[in-house]
Amino acid sequence: MIRLLIVDDEEIITEGLFEVLKQLNLGLDLYKAYSGEEALELMNRTRVDIVLSDIRMPGMDGLELMTNIRSHWPHCKIVFLTGYNDFDYIYQAIQTPGVRYLLKSEGYDKIIKAVTGAITELENSLKFHNLVNQSREKLTTLETLAQGNYFRYLLQGERAAEQLERDFRHLGIALDPTLPVLVAIGNLQRTNGMHQSYAESQEYALAVKFLAESFLTERTQSLGVIDRYGDLVWLIQPQPGHGMDAGDAYPRAVTFLEGQFELIQQASKDSLGLTFAITLCAEPCEWNQLSAVYDRIRSQQHMRAGDGALMVQTVNMETIETAALSRSLREKAEALAVHLEGGRKEGFLVVLEELAALTFDDHRNRSPFLLELYYTIALLLLSYINRWELHDKVGTKGLMQRDMHASWTESFDYLKQIAESLFELRSCGEKNRAAAAIGKIRSFIEAHIGEDLSLVRLAGVIHFNPSYLSRLFKQECGVNLSDYIDEVRMEKAKELLKQDELKIAEVGARLGYETHHSFTRFFKKLTGLTPLEYRESLRK
Template sequence: MYRLLIVDDEEIITDALYETFARYMPDCLDVCRAYSASEALAWMERSRIDIVLTDIRMPGMNGLELTEQVLAYWSHCRVVFLTGYSDFNYAYQAFQMQNVRYLLKTEGYDKILAVVGEVVEEIRQSQHMHKLLEKTYEVTCQLAVLQQEEYLRNLLQNGTSYAGSEIDIQNHLDQWGIGLRASSPVYVVLGRMTYREKPSHAERAQLQTSARMIGSAVMEEQTIHISVLDHYGDMVWLIQPKQTELEPGSSLVRYLEGTLEWVQEACMTSLGISVVFALAGNSCHWSEIPRQYERLRQLHWMKIGDGISMVLRDYDEVLPNQGQREFTRISNRIEVMSGYLETGKIQQFYEVFEALANELIHEDVTMERAMETYYNLALHLYSTINRWGLHQDIPDQRRLLHLHEYTCMKDAVQFLYQAADQLVRFKSSNEQERANAVIHSLCAYVTEHLEEDLSLVRLAELYHFNPSYLSRFFKQEMGINLSEFIDELRIRRAKELLRNADLMVREVALQVGYESAHSFTRFFKKATGMTPQEFRESLLVR
């Protein structure tokens, strides 16, 4: 999914364009809006933006100055200037910029939609594998690939015990044509591919090579890096910034997160494969590479299982807000859960059980905490199965105590659910099917906060998801786009409020998330075929 940011200091124009594009290619466009250049830059810091549709003349920072900062931050971003002025000087400056177009507001919505559609297609084409392969093929052919990769694999496994001192490491790096600096720390990225159909060995090797070339080509502008396939067939990058720091207000980790999202889109578009990346949140010294690499492998194991592209970030430190989210002692919670099961309080049992299970696959959970939670929970289920004499009903119960036998934590959690369901079915024949906790919570939040910011980026921040992943996950579970779901709730709520004749249309608009009554009226008529006032009058006729 591509992200479009609309920037204009005129609220009516911004809102009208936002509503138009929100319904234009909903499966591939996530639309955001800003009413000033400074607000637009704040969006750039929060999330990757693929297309910026901006007015040129704005108070404070104008569109040309904004574009210079946008392209410095995300060089792959495309910009479409939209202005009411046919000013030659502005147009001339705009055409000097890379990936920039120039439109007059008088050209109408159809022209604007067509141009953005062309830009989306250009981005798709730019992600095509062959263009990226051509850019990196010449460099790749010059490397002594076999010797270089064997050196890197041994470095991942043994660190400086294999490579030697800093001087020895630098000599090896120079010998194998690796541009990294032994005197500087490195970031480690681990990528794992999933395939729609099982490929042959030759096909897998070609896909792995192509994916590495795509990733390296995209990261080339801001970083020094080298990639290698580890002994398990996963892709590993060792990365250093080209400069001491990137542009003020940014960081290499944030840059890598956005860039890896772009690589995922390119791999899906060009190769038809899904890639999950695990990214170290902090750099490490060369001697610590094996430990960092092993942590990322464990993070993959804990999080992967649904084949959906996402970027995982490893926080190998105490998070700043961790004190606000202290876990209650696991043993106490399991004791409470056991009491609910024994007394037949199935709903309360599942509430505690799901809370523990969700912690195992939560984005911020540490691996150490996940292991402790899993084995405490598994041991309780195992003990209950034995105590209730359910050996015949759950013949493979011993798997509960062998976490290493599962391909990932999600599979292990799924088996915990199967064991819990068996116990509940034994206890009660009227078991309710377990609803997806995240989707249920998200739907409840949207319903209760219709008057607030419900953009995809905001919801992703609240639920600790990657925005693109949240969009795909919601549609996969609910069969409807998240934006369509929000619009339906807003229309339903608006109809309820309009029945109250004491409320003005502007008051109704504010309660369903529209600051402008004009924008709300256009949205309501688009969805129902009537203006809010016409809807009220139709109620009187009835």
């Protein structure tokens, strides 16, 4: 939500602008200040996006306020108002980017136009494509990271060719999702043997990726990504032509890659001080086999002879089923953790059912995998029970004792029951905390009805950000926070007006209104009567 602050030492102008902008329903979070010092105090506590300010005020004037705004919130838009046609002030104001200048005599239409223009500028500046245009020099690295994330997504399961085609086009991947792909993994090492930080390993991997592109583009289409272990993974397809038959393309490509990777290794050693071993699948795989082949290559990579520096080895696609099952179990277990962390019950239960189906779908002996899977999920659930301190509410007697359950089906049903209990307790806890927070806000409003009840101050009471408090209050109470404050003020006003010994001005002062006419305007807007008329109606 965009926050707009009105600053003017003349209360009637401040109140008038506040009412006009409030009635326009521009989706603004509105605030008022009656001096530059008061405005600055607010901006020390929260972000302000637009300031509508008098340029000449006692104490801190508008130009001094502008200097402070720039140091706090440099993207804040400023609209200056003045009744003085003072050239020096105008000249200084218009020299600053993001600042508009209006005479008060120009009327509300011009002011509204200036405010809506500032809103448009703010909204445009937040659009993603503008941010990307400002960071164009980093696009290649960002694209590489995005493609790496997508590669990890591909390893989680099968994808339809149509979906792959759309994704490839969107991410700038120059591979054909209808053709098989060769897979290679490179494990990078520094020649001096020094330990690398995460940032350094990412930087080196990117450098090798960019270097390799110049060697691979002559005969192949390739995608180089960085996997979760910091290793480089290449997905490669031969380019059509070059005098090769379709059946000969992939074997020739493997030979080409073996030679090119040797050159890449040497170039990396000479120019970057890096050595790395390459493990290349000797046969192309379909996209739905990618995760199994990737695991097969990784397992073979760790069985290399010697230190592997400058080694290029090839592996075949035999015996990949065990690797495929192991990866599927591991990836889905990680998905369970993500759903549990995010409180997504339905997603968690769907993945759990998929795991059960995966392990019970044939008659072969899979007890080792089932045992690994059971304890993986049990440890995950136990971790969250410990973190949320739910030992007294969730029974865990049989959680880490698989042999207490009569069958595998009973074991996984038990895990499902534990998970459902966790989600239910979490949901109840969130609802209770929300109700407690809103109850605290309502009590605070009633106890401080004559004080500043801005969204920023109320948010500070429960240490939430203002926008979230506004949304949470509406969600819990069914009314806007500002409307609720008006209701409480009105009830308090009616209660005080019953006391004849209090003057109308005194009643308004107790409710936070500094002037008689401000209170009168508020009361009549909500009741249709002035405070005096209401008091007289009580007497009758």
